[in-house]
Amino acid sequence: MARSHFARAAAAFANAGLILAALLAALSAIVLAGCAAPLPTTELPPARFIAPVPEFPGLRDYRGIFDFRIGATGLDQAGVADLAKEAQIDFIIPGDRIEPGSSDYGIPGFTSTILFIAGGAFESGGGRIIGVNLHEPIHPDLSTADLISAIRDQGGLAIAAQPAKFTNPADFALADGIEVYNQRDTWLEQSPAALYLRAIFTNTDKFLASLDVRPDVNLAFYDRIAAGARVTMLAGLGAPDDLTVLGSKVGTTPQLMLFYTTHLLARERDQEPLVEALKLGHSYVSFDFLGYVGQFTFFAQTADANTGSKALMGDEVRFAPGMTLKAELPDAADRIAMYQNGAEVASAENARNLEFAPKSAGAYRIEAYRGGHMWILSNPVYVR
Known part of the structure; x- marks a missing residue:
């Protein structure tokens, strides 16, 4: 009798082991389905084709990345350019934090086939001011208004990022543009546990969709200012997270380059016309993982x-x-x-x-x- 009870217990234990193994196998299948194909399903054309702007044939639609923090990728500018070429990106505007007295705004001009426009971010007034088309060092102890003036004095543009974090919204009222969305900021606003679970149980497209959240507060800031002044709306990419999930990664630079892009509508792909297009607001944002936008x-x-x-x-x-x-x-x-x-x-x-x-x-x-x-x-x- 004792042996019969022992045999049944052993059988039950074995069955439990089989059930656990089956559950683990199912989980592994889900993980592989969600993480094994790291790139979103954006359907890029076979080769980069720069389309004319509908109704404005003198302009072309250039895809790029604004506020890209190159230093966080662990790559040099040439390495970033290689990834950008694969993603059919035309230009990159860096947004790395600028140390006091530094003028490390990236190397302007073409690296491989990618046009880099010098830029960097300054912490100011509780938020960030991103300078575009910079050349000279800027004093670190300037007020936000003086910082914007210093950027403009050297022919640059000043873009206010994280507008809700500025102590006084009037500080950035004179900015040339407002960054209403930033992937990195959206990532940090979410629960790390929720991000991790989504990375396990969803594919890349669905994971990125969880970051594609309408920035209600920032858009409200923008609309109030735009009602009385011309100010360019932008979306910045920020930094990759490279979250490791059971041996796979999510939030990588190659993924994010296919997530969304900033488009500048300009006469040609050169620094002056692209900076002019940004200043004029001849620009829009497309979340290309939902469908490639060429024009x-x-x-x-x-x-x-x-x-x-x-x-x-x-x-x-x-x-x-x-x-x-x-x-x-x-x-x-x-x-x-x-x-x-x-x-x-x-x-x-x-x-x-x-x-x-x-x-x-x-x-x-x-x-x-x-x-x-x-x-x-x-x-x-x-x-x-």
Whole structure:
């Protein structure tokens, strides 16, 4: 009898072991499904094709990365350029923290086929000011307003990052642009445990989707300022995390280069025209893991479609009867919304175009969504 009880116990123990082994095998399968293919499924063209901007044939649509912290990658500029080439990136603007008195803004010009525009970040007023097109050292003890002036004095642009963290929002009111989204900031706002579990149980696309969160607070800051002044909207990439999950990594530089890009609409791929496009707000952001974006436009059409003038996003145009605001997407979005000074005024479902006749002045911009996540964010057309 004792032996019978012992045999049954042994059998039960063996069965439990088999169940545990099966569970571990299932978990391993999930892990492999989620992490073995590290790159998102962005469908890049066979080779980089720089498309003309719809309705503006004199301009080209250049894909790039803004506020990229090269130092956090462990690579030199040539190594970053190699990865950027694989991701069909045209330009990179660094956002590494600048030490007091330093002028290490990266090496401007072409590294391999990638154009680098000198830049770096300064901690100021509780937030960060990113200088673009810098050449000379900047004194470390300047107020935010004086820092912005010092950046402009050497022909640079000043972009305010982390706007909600500034002690006084008036400190960055004179900035040329506002970084409304940053992958690294979004990552740090989330629970490490939740990030780790998502990395285990989801694939790369779904993991990145959890970081594609509408930046409500920053957009509210932006819309208040843009209602009265021209200011460029940007998204910065920040630094890779390289989170290791059961032998695989997530949040890597190659993944993030395919996550989303900043587009500058310029005459040619050279430093001066790209910096000019950034200053003018001839720019938009695309989250390419939801669908590759090679070209997009948002503009105002005045009077007759054949004889009237067009104003590209970032431009100012005087309000006039018969004006139409038009957004043209490369493919259908689940939802397109148009905002006037932060308030939604028009929308379309399952569409690739949106038209709206404005009734009053304001800063009008576009948000397009797929699967409930941001796909395209445009700069405004300023109707005055």
